[in-house]
Amino acid sequence: MVTVMSDHYYSAEPRSRLKLYKLTAYLKGFHLQFITASGVFSPRSIDRGTRVLVENMIIKDGWKVLDLGCGYGVIGIVAAKLAPNGFVILTDINKRAVWLARLNVKVNDVRRNTDVRLGNLYEPVRGEVFDTIITNPPQSAGLKVCYKIIDEAPLLLKEEGILQLVARHSKGGKRLAERMKKVFGNYRVLAKSGGYWVYASIKG
Numbered sequence: 001m002v003t004v005m006s007d008h009y010y011s012a013e014p015r016s017r018l019k020l021y022k023l024t025a026y027l028k029g030f031h032l033q034f035i036t037a038s039g040v041f042s043p044r045s046i047d048r049g050t051r052v053l054v055e056n057m058i059i060k061d062g063w064k065v066l067d068l069g070c071g072y073g074v075i076g077i078v079a080a081k082l083a084p085n086g087f088v089i090l091t092d093i094n095k096r097a098v099w100l101a102r103l104n105v106k107v108n109d110v111r112r113n114t115d116v117r118l119g120n121l122y123e124p125v126r127g128e129v130f131d132t133i134i135t136n137p138p139q140s141a142g143l144k145v146c147y148k149i150i151d152e153a154p155l156l157l158k159e160e161g162i163l164q165l166v167a168r169h170s171k172g173g174k175r176l177a178e179r180m181k182k183v184f185g186n187y188r189v190l191a192k193s194g195g196y197w198v199y200a201s202i203k204g
């Protein structure tokens, strides 16, 4: 019998042979560089949904920010640039993604106000609270995982803290927005582009 090991971008330990790539991007007024690799989400180009999210996310300087499921770090690194007096924690379950995000916070000179942590969902930040949680959620990992991100978010948000999430509205986004409405009692759409919608819910 042949056992096929599946390797998804959300695997804790990708088994695919390591291939490295380098991307450059202009995001939210910053020229950035990213080292990426096989075995992580969207390694050859910055994902369209990620771009829509970073161009439209609400970030204020001084905020404490969580980038949940950071991949190689795009969202958290832009947030750290926008909030030089704030602090951004980036987390992911994928060891290779965490390794890359740690390299990329150095490459983009935001090491000082960031911390990259490995772990499942909110485990690496238990007991901490944030002004905002931002995520391009792992929809391929299933609806249950995405619902957990939404359901537990209020426990990790300060009063008036904001959950910001991007998804394709017609590919699961609508259901995630409905869940946000159920859990927070509110949501609004910050942006729509190319089928991707950015949703935000406020704790309050």
Ligand SMILES: C[S@@+](CC[C@H](N)C(=O)[O-])C[C@H]1O[C@@H](n2cnc3c(N)ncnc32)[C@H](O)[C@@H]1O
Residues within 6 Å of the ligand: 009, 010, 011, 041, 042, 047, 050, 068, 069, 070, 071, 072, 073, 074, 075, 091, 092, 093, 094, 097, 119, 120, 121, 122, 135, 136, 137, 138, 139, 141, 145
């Ligand atoms: C859609 S990708 C977004 C990656 C990155 N934020 C971006 O926008 O390029 C979702 C990320 O969530 C991570 N992920 C999946 N399941 C997770 C879990 N249970 N806990 C933490 N991160 C998870 C994946 O490894 C992946 O990097």
